[in-house]
Amino acid sequence: MKPTYLTPESINAFIAAALAEDVGDGDHSSLAAIPANAQNQARLLVKGDGILAGVEMAGYIFKAVDPQLELDVMMQDGATMKYGDVAFTVKGKAQSILTAERLVLNCMQRMSGIATHTHYLASLIAGTGAKLLDTRKTTPNFRLMEKWAVVIGGGENHRFGLYDMVMLKDNHIDYAGGIREAITATHTYLQAKGKNLKIEVETRNLEEVQQVLGTGGINRIMLDNMSTDMMREAVAIIGGKYETEASGGITEETIRAVAECGVDYISVGALTHSIKSIDLSLKAF
Structure with a gap:
């Protein structure tokens, strides 16, 4: 399709x-x-x-x-x-x-x-259940072609832009005053605007994972720059309640180990920015 x-x-x-x-x-x-x-x-x-x-x-x-x-x-x-x-x-x-x-x-x-690099990285995680995603780290005015190429190569697209999904990253959370505050404000905003967008929250450690779980009302938890040990623990704590996405500094040498942590998705900016x-x-x- x-x-x-x-x-x-x-x-x-x-x-x-x-x-x-x-x-x-x-x-x-x-x-x-x-x-x-x-x-x-x-x-x-x-x-x-x-x-x-x-x-x-x-x-x-x-x-x-x-x-x-x-x-x-x-x-x-x-x-x-x-x-x-x-x-x-x-x-x-x-x-x-x-x-x-x-x-x-x-x-x-x-x-x-x-497409070639996407196909190669996707082959490295074959059989793990993890899906390979791109990011917004694309060439200005060429995103259409770059994301299309990821699909051709066997990967999947993350959000296309800022408008089709809410992603609360570290700066959003810090500016909002914390995870709970950011999520609560997001729900208020989406309701006021009549928008039905999925919400993803970036976490940097297990404490932040627990904060997201304690707040709820989201769709996916990003596990950013975590060690594989911490990632496995985070996946266990989340327990399938929300989708999980690994991100941050993932290379061809590490991607298989990351996939074997049990995450649903792995996002790799290098698919489009270092090709x-x-x-x-x-x-x-």
């Missing part, structure tokens, strides 16, 4: 802004050098191993640049790719192919890098 944030409106708005940034008042290199009626084709060459992502997005971009461009897809999003594979071919007006080229590659290279793009190339043939 496609994520709900991937609406025609959101996709078209992203493409319009990206093309405005890149093309401006015209792709003058292509307009100057290539005859307006020239018809050509190009293929998407894979130059690295991993999980392919952004094929569907490429289709939207080509269509936005020139509805007459024809895409022949050989590999779908989520496919395992290796060096030398051809993901798709595109044919039509040469000027249009060249105008779309960089935006297609920029999206697909980063999305494929994210190396996978090399792809659009070549004429």
Whole structure:
């Protein structure tokens, strides 16, 4: 199932802004050098191993640049790719192919890098029952693509933004005067606004976990930067009453041990903020 944030409106708005940034008042290199009626084709060459992502997005971009461009897809999003594979071919007006080229590659290279790392981390916790989540640590104005890539790679999305879930983190709690105060104020606010949003509360130690349990009225407890021993104890104390999420400094070396603590979710900011793009190339043939 496609994520709900991937609406025609959101996709078209992203493409319009990206093309405005890149093309401006015209792709003058292509307009100057290539005859307006020239018809050509190009293929998407894979130059690295991993999980392919952004094929569907490429289709939207080509269509936005020139509805007459024809895409022949050989590999779908989520496919395992290796060096030398051809993901798709595109044919039509040469000027249009060249105008779309960089935006297609920029999206697909980063999305494929994210999908590849997501797939790898998800494989490390397979069989534990824990689910891998992304975070809001994304590139401004590129979150749509980055979170989509996480899903393609086999992970799940956390909240998309500040508006679709309440997360009471340490600063919220400190500013509110404590955990109970923050939760109580949140319920008052949501009721006044007529909003039905899930509430997650960040905890840093077992005392804060107990405070959340003593207050109640939430959906998920985040266990932030806890040792695995403390995390196991926290999961036992919570006893399935609320969902649990591990977060903070989790790496490929530690993620399996964290998952084996019994948490429901593990959120990893590095899925989107510390990724190396996978090399792809659009070549004429």
